[in-house]
Amino acid sequence: MRTRTRTIPTILKPKRIFKILLASGVLLGICLTAGLPEAQADDFFVYSPYVVQGQSELELLGHGFQDSRPAVSGEYAYQFSAAHAFTSWWKPEVYFGVYQHAPGGPQTLVAREFENLFQLTAPGEYWADLGLLASYEYKTQPGDTSVLEFGPLMEKRAGRFVHRLNLIWEKPIGGGASRGYEFRSAYSLSYQWYRGFAPGVEVYARPHDNAYQIGPVFYGELASSQGDELEYSAGVVLGINRGAPDRTFMLRLEYEFF
Secondary structure (H helix, E strand, O other), X not given: OOOOOOOOOOOOOHHHHHHHHHHHHHHHHHHOOOOOOOOOHHHHOOOOOOOOOOOEEEEEEEEEEEOOOOOOOOOEEEEEEEEEOOOOOEEEEEEEEEEEEOOOOOEEEEEEEEEEEEEOOOOOOOOOEEXXXXXXXXXXXXXXXXXXXXXXXXXXXXXXXXXXEEEEEEEEEOOOOOOOOEEEEEEEEEEOOEOOEEXXXXXXXXXXXXXXXXXXXXXXXXXXXXXXXXXXXXXXXXXXXXXXXXXXXXXXXXXXXX
């Protein structure tokens, strides 16, 4: 949640940023014919575009479904990861395990992931702060195709209000993979009441899965005198159409240190 003044890497000039956004807009049109895979833990997470050089992170994300349909209710997923920001604009992250549990079935390791977050602009330089997410997800189950993910991350601060918007595209790769792209979006609005507690709302859209959700979330940070922080958030989003689960409960924990 915090921001610090950072320099823009020399390779990320405004013209290059514009090209990235233009390409993303074109891909959005292409994506409107694609379908989505089953939701994973990072599908219910709104990324911030900021990178703090030298900072390391340990993270746990998880969600669970509650629904009137027995085939959906009780499904959950979680994943844990470690990250380190090597520069002021690049933070790679390794997800050691992505686990899912379907109703009536066992808990299964379904994927491992290598994720990269690039900060493209300095805070306050433009109307909104911009970043880019790029990741490779290796599927561990036979018959599942691995996935490339990419897309812009945006944040706008206005007084105590913080807006975040993620537009993420996925491209299945490998033998048997579809030729289309898959799309999801996530938006959050929070009010920074004080550092330890910020109420807000999150919205998720997976149009090709016909799943749309919205609900309350709270965020917070607990900091030590040594500069370490524990960031947390929890909430529930409600399905606003039949394609989405009735309720999705979410929990995120992130320990940051230098």
